[in-house]
Amino acid sequence: MALIMKNACESCTKTLAPHEVAYICIHECTFCPACTKEMTFVCPNCSGELVKRPCGIDAQSNCSL
Numbered sequence: 001m002a003l004i005m006k007n008a009c010e011s012c013t014k015t016l017a018p019h020e021v022a023y024i025c026i027h028e029c030t031f032c033p034a035c036t037k038e039m040t041f042v043c044p045n046c047s048g049e050l051v052k053r054p055c056g057i058d059a060q061s062n063c064s065l
Contacts, residue, residue, distance in 0.1 A: 003054065004028050011035040011044075023050040 005018050009032035016022045016032060023036040025043035031050060041050045 005053070006030040009035055011039070019055055022053050024053040025050055 003024075006022075006028070007016055007018075008014065008030070009016060009022070010029055011031055012035050014032045014034075016030065021033050023031050023033065023041070025046055025048040027043075027046055027048070029043050029045050029050075030053070031039065031043075036050050039050065042048070043050055
C-alpha cells in the first residue's frame, strides 16, 4: 500500500508540495514543520509520534520494484 502524500497541513491548512518537508504519524495525519514543532512532535489525533515523511517522487522517476 502506497503512502498518501497529502497536500495540506491538517492543523493550519498550509499547502504542502510533495517535495516539501512535512511530518506524518502512523495513520498518515500530515502537518507542516511549524505546527509539528508546536505540537511537540505528537499527533493530536492518535497521540503517535510525528516523523518526517519521505520526499515525493517526481513524475520522471521510475521504481524498479
